[in-house]
Amino acid sequence: MTKDSKLDDKRVEDTLFAEAQPLVDFAFDDAVADVFPDMIRRSVPGYETVISMLGVLAREYAQAHSNVYDLGCSLGAATLAMHRQTRELSLNHICVDNSESMIRRCRSRLQRHMPEAALEVLCEDIETLAIRNASVVTLNFTLQFIAPEARLKLLSKIHQGLRPGGALILSEKLVFERDSENQNQLNWHHAFKRANGYSDLEISQKRAALENVLIPDSREQHVERLSQAGFCEIVQWFQAFNFASFVAIKK
Ligand code: GEK
Numbered sequence: 001m002t003k004d005s006k007l008d009d010k011r012v013e014d015t016l017f018a019e020a021q022p023l024v025d026f027a028f029d030d031a032v033a034d035v036f037p038d039m040i041r042r043s044v045p046g047y048e049t050v051i052s053m054l055g056v057l058a059r060e061y062a063q064a065h066s067n068v069y070d071l072g073c074s075l076g077a078a079t080l081a082m083h084r085q086t087r088e089l090s091l092n093h094i095c096v097d098n099s100e101s102m103i104r105r106c107r108s109r110l111q112r113h114m115p116e117a118a119l120e121v122l123c124e125d126i127e128t129l130a131i132r133n134a135s136v137v138t139l140n141f142t143l144q145f146i147a148p149e150a151r152l153k154l155l156s157k158i159h160q161g162l163r164p165g166g167a168l169i170l171s172e173k174l175v176f177e178r179d180s181e182n183q184n185q186l187n188w189h190h191a192f193k194r195a196n197g198y199s200d201l202e203i204s205q206k207r208a209a210l211e212n213v214l215i216p217d218s219r220e221q222h223v224e225r226l227s228q229a230g231f232c233e234i235v236q237w238f239q240a241f242n243f244a245s246f247v248a249i250k251k
Helices: 003-007 030-043 047-061 077-089 100-113 148-161 179-195 200-210 219-228
Strands: 067-071 092-097 118-123 134-140 162-175 233-240 243-249
Touching: 030 047, 030 100, 047 077, 047 134, 047 162, 047 233, 047 243, 067 077, 077 092, 077 100, 077 134, 092 100, 100 118, 134 148, 148 162, 148 219, 162 219, 179 200, 219 233, 219 243
Parallel strands: 067 092, 067 134, 092 118, 134 162
Antiparallel strands: 162 243, 233 243
């Protein structure tokens, strides 16, 4: 058993969309927070790889005595992975989420698993959060939940709050500019979910609930926006079907 699966010992199976139900927009409430590790692992192809590589990438960019931000931290999986690779750097970890349900569980989980770390766990909107003295910032599948018109402002603020040589790691669901590629990637994502035990009813009800809440951009839109925000080097380091991750470095 890996360290990560040990952390999820008490993993509860996600059956939230198993029964037919009226359409309500998806929310990060107690019911979602309780099943979140199972939900995200079975819904996001490559999630576990992305989490462990966040540790590797954080190690490349973390600077001693700086802040490391995990924006939209949910239960803190990214922070745990980053902390594991950077223990000796005296970093201050700042985890932020605007879901009280997530933050309560995140706080107790991180206090248990990284008790020696300097840690702030904040229930705040990342759009109004101040970002300072950062060497690493992660937006791990979070930007897609921010209103599209507010995304550039958030990325510019992150760029300003990073030290020179620091990096933003941005993971997102993608749409594709070519219709046939988009359709193939969607089909393969649904096949991935079916392979993980979700029924067609669960897949379609979850998709409808996310329709107005999770608004994906294309790879081209991300690269363009990151460069408008001031990042000089933007590298896509990961993709599994319609999920991707980028490293954006501040000069
Ligand atoms: C992981 N990063 O496990 N301010 C703060 N938090 C927000 C905001 C906002 N404006 N909008 C959404 N969130 C995690 C996974 S999940 C991705 C991130 C997913 C939070 C929201 O409450 C949720 O916890 C998180 O962003 C997105 O690596 O569920 O697909």
